[in-house]
Amino acid sequence: MAWIFIEEVSGAPAVVGLEILSKTRTEGATTVLYFGKGSDAAFATLGEFGATDVFHLVPSDGSTGTAAAAAAISDLVAQHQPDAILFGQTYTDRDVAGRLSTRLDRTMISNGIDVSLDGSVGVTTEIFGGSQLVTTMFEGPGPHLVLIRPKSFPAESAGGGAPTVTTVPMPDAGHAGSARVTGSFVEKTEGPKLEEAAVIVAGGRGLGSVEGFELVERLAAPLKAATGATRAIVDAGWVPYSKQVGQTGKTVKPDVYIACGLSGAMQHLVGMKDSKMIIAINKDEEAPIFAVADLGIVGDVHQVLPKLIEALENR
Amino acid sequence: MKIAVCVKQIPDPASPYQLDPATYNLVRPTEQVLDDTDRYGVEVGLQIAGETEGTVTLVSMGPSGNLNGIRQALAMGADGAILIDDEALKGSDSLTTAKILAAAMAPESFDIVIAGTESTDGYSGVVPQQIAELLGVPALTYAKKIDVEGSTVRINRQTATGYDTIEAPTPVLVSVTAGVVEPRYPTFKGIMDAKKKPVETKTAADLGITVTVNQRIALVVPAPSRSGGQVVIDDGTGHEKIIAMLEQAKVI
Numbered sequence: 002m003a004w005i006f007i008e009e010v011s012g013a014p015a016v017v018g019l020e021i022l023s024k025t026r027t028e029g030a031t032t033v034l035y036f037g038k039g040s041d042a043a044f045a046t047l048g049e050f051g052a053t054d055v056f057h058l059v060p061s062d063g064s065t066g067t068a069a070a071a072a073a074i075s076d077l078v079a080q081h082q083p084d085a086i087l088f089g090q091t092y093t094d095r096d097v098a099g100r101l102s103t104r105l106d107r108t109m110i111s112n113g114i115d116v117s118l119d120g121s122v123g124v125t126t127e128i129f130g131g132s133q134l135v136t137t138m139f140e141g142p143g144p145h146l147v148l149i150r151p152k153s154f155p156a157e158s159a160g161g162g163a164p165t166v167t168t169v170p171m172p173d174a175g176h177a178g179s180a181r182v183t184g185s186f187v188e189k190t191e192g193p194k195l196e197e198a199a200v201i202v203a204g205g206r207g208l209g210s211v212e213g214f215e216l217v218e219r220l221a222a223p224l225k226a227a228t229g230a231t232r233a234i235v236d237a238g239w240v241p242y243s244k245q246v247g248q249t250g251k252t253v254k255p256d257v258y259i260a261c262g263l264s265g266a267m268q269h270l271v272g273m274k275d276s277k278m279i280i281a282i283n284k285d286e287e288a289p290i291f292a293v294a295d296l297g298i299v300g301d302v303h304q305v306l307p308k309l310i311e312a313l314e315n316r
Numbered sequence: 317m318k319i320a321v322c323v324k325q326i327p328d329p330a331s332p333y334q335l336d337p338a339t340y341n342l343v344r345p346t347e348q349v350l351d352d353t354d355r356y357g358v359e360v361g362l363q364i365a366g367e368t369e370g371t372v373t374l375v376s377m378g379p380s381g382n383l384n385g386i387r388q389a390l391a392m393g394a395d396g397a398i399l400i401d402d403e404a405l406k407g408s409d410s411l412t413t414a415k416i417l418a419a420a421m422a423p424e425s426f427d428i429v430i431a432g433t434e435s436t437d438g439y440s441g442v443v444p445q446q447i448a449e450l451l452g453v454p455a456l457t458y459a460k461k462i463d464v465e466g467s468t469v470r471i472n473r474q475t476a477t478g479y480d481t482i483e484a485p486t487p488v489l490v491s492v493t494a495g496v497v498e499p500r501y502p503t504f505k506g507i508m509d510a511k512k513k514p515v516e517t518k519t520a521a522d523l524g525i526t527v528t529v530n531q532r533i534a535l536v537v538p539a540p541s542r543s544g545g546q547v548v549i550d551d552g553t554g555h556e557k558i559i560a561m562l563e564q565a566k567v568i
Contacts, residue, residue, distance in 0.1 A: 010476060065482060067445075068454065090441065092458055092475060099410075099445025100455075108409045108530040111440035127539065129333055134539050135340070141530040148442070180454040180484040183470075188478040200567050224567060236495045242460070242474060248439055249494070257565050259558075268329070268436065274542070278565050280558055282550075291547050296561045300550025309555035316568065 003030035003085040003118050004056075004144075006074075007047070008093045009037020016196075017089030017151040019050045024154040025087065026051030028118045033164070034058060034077075034086070036070055036097065044166055051159040055166045063181050067093060068174035071100035077169060078105060078144055085122045085145045094148065100177075102146050109146035110137055114153045122147070130267030130289075131274050151196070152252045152275075188243060195227045195244065201255045203229035203246055203273070207262020207283055207302055211239040216306040217261055223313040229253065229273075231263045247272035262302040265290025282306070317370035317464070317486070320421050321361040321394065322431040322447070323354040325378055325385030329436055340533040341407040342437060344378070350385035353432035355392070355499035357492050361430050362393045362500070364464050371395045373424065377405060377416050383515065390510035391502030402519040404527050410438075412527055414446030419523035422451060427486040428469065433458055433493055444491040454484035457491045 003025055007018030014035070022033065031053040037043070039057050047055055058073055060066025074086070074097070086101070088094035090112055102109045115125035122145040123138045139145040195201065202224065204217040214234070221228045229246040230239070246253055248268040258276035263269060265281070265288055273279070274293050281294035282305050291297040298305055325348035327333060334343040361372040374389050374397035386397050398420050405416065421429060429451065434441035448455035459471035460479055470483040474493055502510070520527055548557065562568045 068449070071449065092473075095441050096445050096455060096457055099414075099442035100449040102411050102442065103414065103446045103449035106411070108411055109440075109442065110531060111410065111442060123534065128335075128536075131539055132541075133335075134535075134537050135533055136535040138532050138534045139530065140532055141528075148440075175452070176485075176487075177449065177452050177454055180456055180482055180488075182480050182482050184481040185475075186478045186480070224562070232494065238495065242493065242495065248436075249434060257562065257567050266329070267333075278561065279542075279545070280561055282554070282558075286547075286549075291545075293542050293545075294547070295542070295545040296557060297545060297547035298550050298554035298558065299547060300554050304552075305550055305554045305558075309558055312555055312559055313568065 002032070002083045003087060004032045004034055004083045005030065006034045006036065006086060006088045006094060006097065008091065009035065009039065009043060012040065013043055014046050015089060015091065016156060017091055017149070019156040020151065020154045021087050021089065021149050022050045022052060023157045025118065026159060030118060032056070034074060036060070036066070036093070045163055048161045048164040049158050050156065051161050052164045055164045057166050057168045058171060059168065061171060064178060065180045065182055066171070067096040068100055068178035069171040070097045071104055072172040072174050073169050074101055075104040076172070084143045085118060085147060087116065088146070088148045090148045090150045098146055098148055105144065107144060107146055108139070109148065111148040113147050113149045116147055116149065127271055130270035150252055152254055188241065190243065192221065193225065193227045195229055195246070195251050195253055198227035199256045200224045200226035200259070201229050201253055202226045202259045202261065203231070203263060204234065204261045205231040205263025206233050208234070209303070213262070214239050216302065216310070219310050220259065220306055231266070231269050260290050260294070261306060263290060264288040265293065317364055317368040317427040318424065319361045319365050319370055319372045320375050320424065320426040320429045321354070321357045321372055322417055322429065323358065323374050323376050323386070323389050324351045324435050325349065325376065325381060326351045326435065326437040333437070335536065339407060340536055344381070346381040348381045348385050350388040351432065351436050353434070353436055353494050354389065356494050356496050357430045357432050358389045358392050358394060359497045359499040360462055360492050363497065364428065367464065373398060375417055375420050376400070377413055380517065386515060387510045388502065390513045391506040392500055393506060396514040396516070398516045398518065400518050400520065400523065404520055408527065409531060410440040410443050411446055414443045414450060415525050416520060416523060417443070418447045418450035419525055420518060425487070429453070429489040431489065431491050433491045444489055448489040451487070451489065453487045453489050455489045455491065456482055456484055459490050459492045460496055462490060462492070462496065
C-alpha cells in the first residue's frame with residue numbers, strides 16, 4: 002500500500018501529483034494525502050485521475066502548514082502503516098517530506114524518475130546528466146519515502162468518480178510550525194508556459210550578455226515558443242529563475258528544444274534531454290550539447306540566429 | 317546574531333564525475349571546491365552578521381581533502397568551521413547527513429542556520445528541512461530575498477508561479493536559492509586570514525550518531541542514448557538546415 006502526497010496549487014491538485022497518481026493507480030495505490038484548502042472540484046479531479054480515498058490536510062490560516070502536515074502524516078502512518086509515500090520533487094513537497102523523514106526516522110530517495118511498488122520498493126534515478134540510470138532498493142522498515150521528478154509519467158484521466166474524503170486534524174507543531182505566510186505574489190509571464198510549450202528556445206552564456214537574450218525572445222515569437230535558460234544566466238541575473246531549465250530548475254519535454262549558446266552542462270542536460278528533437282547552436286565543437294542534439298550547428302549564435310529569425314519572420 | 321552556514325566541498329563540476337565501481341559512491345578527490353551554491357549562503361550569513369555584530373560558523377560534512385573549499389568560504393569572511401569527516405559516513409543518505417549537521421550545531425544554539433536549497437553533486441534537496449525538524453525550528457525555504465528585523469526573519473519564498481512572503485521568529489533555518497545576493501570575492505587579506513581560522517574536526521562517534529544504511533544501489537546502467545545526430549560547421553547556411561528540421565518536426 003502506497004500513498005501519494007499532492008499539494009494544492011492555485012486551487013487545483015499539482016500536476017506532478019496527478020502524474021504520479023496516474024502511474025501508481027495501475028499498481029493499486031489510490032490513496033492521496035491532499036494538502037491545501039480543498040474543494041469539491043479539486044476532489045473531483047483527484048477522483049478523475051484515480052484517487053479512491055483522500056486524507057485532507059488543511060493548513061491553518063496564515064501558516065505555511067508544512068511542519069504540521071508532517072506531524073499529521075506521521076500520526077496517519079502510525080494508524081495505517083503504508084509501505085511507501087510518494088511526493089513530487091517540488092518546493093512544498095520537499096518541505097513536508099524532509100520533515101516527515103526526520104519524524105519517522107526513515108531514509109528517503111529524491112529525484113526518482115520511476116518507481117516500483119511491487120513487493121520491495123525500488124526507485125530509478127538519473128545521474129551524470131542522465132547518462133546513467135541507478136536503481137536503488139529500500140531496505141528496513143517502511144514507509145519508504147520517495148520524491149518523483151515532474152514529467153516522469155504522463156497525467157492521464159482514469160474517468161473515476163468522487164473519492165471518499167477524510168479531513169485529518171493538524172497538530173500544533175510548536176515553534177517548528179511558526180512560519181507564517183504574509184503575502185503571495187504571481188510573477189507575470191508572457192507567452193506559453195515552459196512546462197507546456199511544444200517548442201522551447203533556450204539560451205546560455207554564449208549569448209554574451211543580457212541583450213543577447215533578446216535573440217532568444219525574437220526567435221521564440223514566430224515559433225510561439227517558450228523561452229528557457231541555463232542556471233549560469235539566471236544566476237547572472239539576465240532572466241528570472243522561472244525560466245531555468247535543469248537539475249535545480251524545470252524539467253521539460255517539448256517537441257523541439259532549440260539550445261542557443263549553451264554548452265550542455267550535466268545539470269542542464271538532465272532537465273531537457275528527453276525533448277523529442279534537440280537543435281543546438283554553439284561555437285564550441287566540443288560542447289556536450291552536440292552529443293544529444295539531432296542537429297548541431299557549430300557556429301556563432303550572433304550570426305546564425307538573426308538569419309534564422311529573418312527567415313521565419315518572412316514565411 | 318549567531319549564524320551557522322551549512323556548506324559542502326564537492327568535486328569540481330567542470331570535471332567528469334566518476335563512481336567507485338565497488339561501492340557506487342561518488343569518487344571524491346583530495347582537491348575539492350566549495351559548492352558554488354554555498355557562496356550565496358555564506359554571503360547572506362556575512363551580511364546578517366555584519367548588520368547584527370554577529371558571527372558566522374561554517375558547518376560541513378565530508379572528506380576534508382586539502383580543505384580548499386572550506387578555505388574559500390573562510391576567505392570570504394566566515395569566522396570558523398566545524399567539519400565532520402568520518403570514513404563511516406561515505407555514501408550517507410540525506411537523513412544521516414542532516415543528523416550529523418544538526419548534532420554538530422545543536423550545542424551552539426545558533427539564531428539562524430543557513431543552507432543552500434540543494435547541493436550540486438547529490439541534490440536530494442531535503443537536508444535543510446530535515447535539519448529544521450531535528451533542531452525543532454521553523455524553515456523559511458527557497459529564499460530569494462531575506463530581511464532580519466529584531467528577532468523576526470522575513471523572506472521571499474520562491475514558488476512555482478512567483479513568490480510568497482513568509483516570516484518566522486528565531487531560532488530559524490533559512491534555505492537560499494542561488495542569485496539571492498551577489499557573493500563577495502575573497503580579498504588577499506581574507507585569503508591569508510583564512511589559513512589561521514579555526515577548523516574543528518569531528519567524527520560521527522563524537523556527535524553520538526550511529527550510521528544506519530536503509531537503501532542499497534542494486535543496479536547502475538547506461539541510459540538509452542539518443543540516436544546520433546548531425547553536427548555541421550556553419551558555412552552561412554546553418555539557419556536553412558534548422559528550418560528544414562523545424563518543418564520535419566511540423567512546428568512551422
